[in-house]
Amino acid sequence: MQRSHRRRAGAALAALGAAALLAATLVAARVSAPTADDIIARWVAARGGRAHLAAVRSARLFGRISFGPDAGGPLVVLIARPPRIRTQFTLDGRTIVQGYDGRIAWLSDGSSAHELPPDQSKNVAAGADLDGPLVDHAAKGDRVALAGIDSAGGRPAWRLDVTLASGLQDSYFIDSASNLQVKWRGARAEQGAPVVYESTFHDYRPVGGVLFAFRIDSRTEGRTGTQTIALDSVQLNVPVTDADFTMPAAAPAAKRP
Numbered sequence: 001m002q003r004s005h006r007r008r009a010g011a012a013l014a015a016l017g018a019a020a021l022l023a024a025t026l027v028a029a030r031v032s033a034p035t036a037d038d039i040i041a042r043w044v045a046a047r048g049g050r051a052h053l054a055a056v057r058s059a060r061l062f063g064r065i066s067f068g069p070d071a072g073g074p075l076v077v078l079i080a081r082p083p084r085i086r087t088q089f090t091l092d093g094r095t096i097v098q099g100y101d102g103r104i105a106w107l108s109d110g111s112s113a114h115e116l117p118p119d120q121s122k123n124v125a126a127g128a129d130l131d132g133p134l135v136d137h138a139a140k141g142d143r144v145a146l147a148g149i150d151s152a153g154g155r156p157a158w159r160l161d162v163t164l165a166s167g168l169q170d171s172y173f174i175d176s177a178s179n180l181q182v183k184w185r186g187a188r189a190e191q192g193a194p195v196v197y198e199s200t201f202h203d204y205r206p207v208g209g210v211l212f213a214f215r216i217d218s219r220t221e222g223r224t225g226t227q228t229i230a231l232d233s234v235q236l237n238v239p240v241t242d243a244d245f246t247m248p249a250a251a252p253a254a255k256r257p
Helices: 002-032 036-047 050-055 118-126
Strands: 058-068 071-080 084-091 094-100 105-108 113-115 143-152 155-163 169-175 181-190 193-207 210-220 227-236
Touching: 036 050, 036 143, 036 155, 036 169, 036 210, 058 084, 094 118, 105 118, 118 181, 143 169, 155 181
Parallel strands: none
Antiparallel strands: 058 071, 058 227, 071 084, 084 094, 094 105, 105 113, 143 155, 155 169, 169 181, 181 193, 193 210, 210 227
């Protein structure tokens, strides 16, 4: 009987010790787990630091965009502070230009230009932020939450879920080793139907003390086909004017003979 009591007492003490160890482990995990702002700070440092990022007032990116082995052409992207962007590429001999002037987003095919619908406008405007939504997110009205450890490219990555002030929903995947962004997912709408875009980032290179991804692969979930942007060069702090981002006037109608 006494041995039975001793066994039960020993088991109780062992259980108590295990519970105490588990509690200590959980406390340690809570103490050591990073916050969303910790992850953002690591990402900013990995890209070059806050001072180098803030010193970039404009950037012009040259490269090539492709939609498959036989479809593609030269690409030029101009982006500046305050948030404005102009993207131009040539495909099958036709030049397409998309822009955001800080107020409206637009598209031109050389013969006509028009303002984009709200769903597309939000997406173009979001891409006009040189820093992206993570930097000074609270001041921009964006909300960032750390979802925890996920994976990207077969490697562990911290996932930051972002709700932009415009209402767009994005997720940023920050590699847990390099602290660089390796993936992005964005919930969007096309003609009223929900879609999810995904991009992966590769080949980071330093330009003016800031790391840029020189290859971006993109796709739409549930659809075939991919899009690849391969940069050749990046120029920083190039001169820009408002006219660079302004929607062009409609081409004059051809005169009848």
